[in-house]
Amino acid sequence: MNKLAEKVQQALVVAIDNDDLVLPTLPEVALNIRQAAEDPEISISHLSKVIGRDTALSARLIKVVNSPLLRATQEVTDLHTAITRLGTNYSSNLAIGLVMEQIFHARSDVIEQKMRDVWRRSLEVAGVSYALCRKHSQLQPDQAALGGLVHQIGVLPILTYAEDHYELLSDPVSLNHVIESIHPQLGDKLLRVWDFPQMLVDVPGYYLDLGRDSDKLDYIDLVQVAVLYCHKGTDHPLATVPLSTLPAFKKLRINPENRTLNAEMDEARSMFY
Numbered sequence: 001m002n003k004l005a006e007k008v009q010q011a012l013v014v015a016i017d018n019d020d021l022v023l024p025t026l027p028e029v030a031l032n033i034r035q036a037a038e039d040p041e042i043s044i045s046h047l048s049k050v051i052g053r054d055t056a057l058s059a060r061l062i063k064v065v066n067s068p069l070l071r072a073t074q075e076v077t078d079l080h081t082a083i084t085r086l087g088t089n090y091s092s093n094l095a096i097g098l099v100m101e102q103i104f105h106a107r108s109d110v111i112e113q114k115m116r117d118v119w120r121r122s123l124e125v126a127g128v129s130y131a132l133c134r135k136h137s138q139l140q141p142d143q144a145a146l147g148g149l150v151h152q153i154g155v156l157p158i159l160t161y162a163e164d165h166y167e168l169l170s171d172p173v174s175l176n177h178v179i180e181s182i183h184p185q186l187g188d189k190l191l192r193v194w195d196f197p198q199m200l201v202d203v204p205g206y207y208l209d210l211g212r213d214s215d216k217l218d219y220i221d222l223v224q225v226a227v228l229y230c231h232k233g234t235d236h237p238l239a240t241v242p243l244s245t246l247p248a249f250k251k252l253r254i255n256p257e258n259r260t261l262n263a264e265m266d267e268a269r270s271m272f273y
Contacts, residue, residue, distance in 0.1 A: 004174040005173075005181075012178065013182065016189060022160070023190055024103045026103075029051075029053060032050050048083055060272070064094060067270075069131055069271055093145075097126065101119055106163060110169060111163050118159075121152065122148060122153075123149070123273055125223060126144075127268040128148070128230060129148035129222045129226040130148070131265060132254075137222065143199070147203045150196070150203060151227065153187045154185065154189075155179050155186075156190070157186050158183060162175055185205065188201055
């Protein structure tokens with residue numbers, strides 16, 4: 001690692017340990033949805049009202065319900081029907097994940113572009129995690145999607161920090177070094193602050209541990225396989241990792257050469273756009 005990356009990394013680690021780093025807060029609409037969803041008696045109408053305050057979010061949920069993976073015979077055109085189709089729990093988790101796009105905004109063009117890239121990749125990983133979970137596990141697809149949406153959330157505070165430190169902003173190699181080395185640690189911290197369940201708090205810190213072998217399939221496994229799947233055919237180092245050697249992949253018991261499966265995964269990548 002070069003000198004600048006090392007210096008910045010040390011400064012950030014100290015800031016994390018001392019709670020001096022300004023962490024992004026969950027958008028207000030996400031907090032409102034979470035609060036509403038905590039009521040076990042919540043009605044679909046009430047949740048529709050809460051989610052419906054954000055028109056872009058409502059449109060996204062309706063689009064998800066109409067995606068090839070979930071499409072029914074009749075197209076869904078309103079939020080109430082979409083939530084009825086998905087269920088309140090499911091809808092609220094997906095909505096909380098999708099509304100996070102609101103915090104991926106920056107002042108500088110360079111950082112804005114990086115944030116767009118991170119969010120786009122997160123959407124793709126979320127779609128593949130969702131599809132893998134739904135077809136090949138007993139876990140909850142909405143939680144798998146949420147895991148995909150937050151797996152790189154720790155990149156956000158680093159990019160925000162870079163905006164205020166020109167020497168880092170003007171040195172993309174150092175910036176990438178810092179992102180790669182500490183985004184998992186920051187992601188863990190951020191999800192704790194946001195009160196996410198432990199099974200998702202663990203995703204940023206472990207999804208890159210390719211030798212990790214848990215007793216049974218979990219959300220980290222699903223996100224890990226989805227990340228590798230989404231890097232296929234790129235020049236990223238993860239593109240060269242053979243899927244079939246992964247403990248996570250073996251637990252899914254799927255054939256990486258299966259054309260139908262690969263077609264489904266390709267379709268799933270755009271599910272949350």
